[in-house]
Amino acid sequence: MSTPRKLTRNQALVLDTLEKAGQPLSAYTILDRLRDEGLRAPLQVYRALEKLLEAGAVHRLESINSFVACAHPHHHHDHGRAAFAICDTCGRVDEFSDDTVQERLAAWSAQNGFKIARTTIEIRGHCSSCAEA
Numbered sequence: 001m002s003t004p005r006k007l008t009r010n011q012a013l014v015l016d017t018l019e020k021a022g023q024p025l026s027a028y029t030i031l032d033r034l035r036d037e038g039l040r041a042p043l044q045v046y047r048a049l050e051k052l053l054e055a056g057a058v059h060r061l062e063s064i065n066s067f068v069a070c071a072h073p074h075h076h077h078d079h080g081r082a083a084f085a086i087c088d089t090c091g092r093v094d095e096f097s098d099d100t101v102q103e104r105l106a107a108w109s110a111q112n113g114f115k116i117a118r119t120t121i122e123i124r125g126h127c128s129s130c131a132e133a
Contacts, residue, residue, distance in 0.1 A: 005054075011032055013037050014048040015057055015069060024066035024086075026132065061086065063122045071095035081105075083121040089130035 007015065017033050018025060025033075031045045039045060039058045049067055052058040058067050059082050068084075072095065081102055101121065109116050125131075 010044055010046070010048040011051055012041065013039065014045060015052055016083070018058055018067060018126040021069075023063050023091055024064060024068045026066050026104055030067070059095070059120070061122060062120065063124065068093055068095070072097075081116075081119045083123070085123045086128070087127035088124055089126050089133075092127045092129075094127075101119070 002121050013034055017030050027045045058069055060067055
């Protein structure tokens with residue numbers, strides 16, 4: 001992973017937990033998984049998540065109040081503009097980027113004098129496996 005600085009122990013533990021999970025995790029689930037590593041307080045997890053979010057190593061899925069490791073940590077995309085497809089049945093999350101959507105958002109912003117700080121698009125529905133079932 002390419003972050004602009006070295007990770008602290010807690011940041012590395014949180015990121016490793018998210019990468020190994022393969023699914024979105026809440027901050028409290030991360031804390032539960034890291035208790036044996038010495039993390040005891042929610043604030044420890046939230047501080048680590050905040051720095052990982054700033055570094056673009058993780059994303060927050062607001063609709064399900066969870067976090068996922070960035071699927072493209074070595075790809076130099078704009079981490080402030082992410083899109084996710086979230087399956088309501090199995091919980092699968094796919095991160096993707098769509099240049100057309102980003103261009104339309106940028107055009108709208110320019111026309112309206114709005115400065116975008118961050119864009120997260122979450123599409124909810126059913127993945128191909130669950131839709132066939």
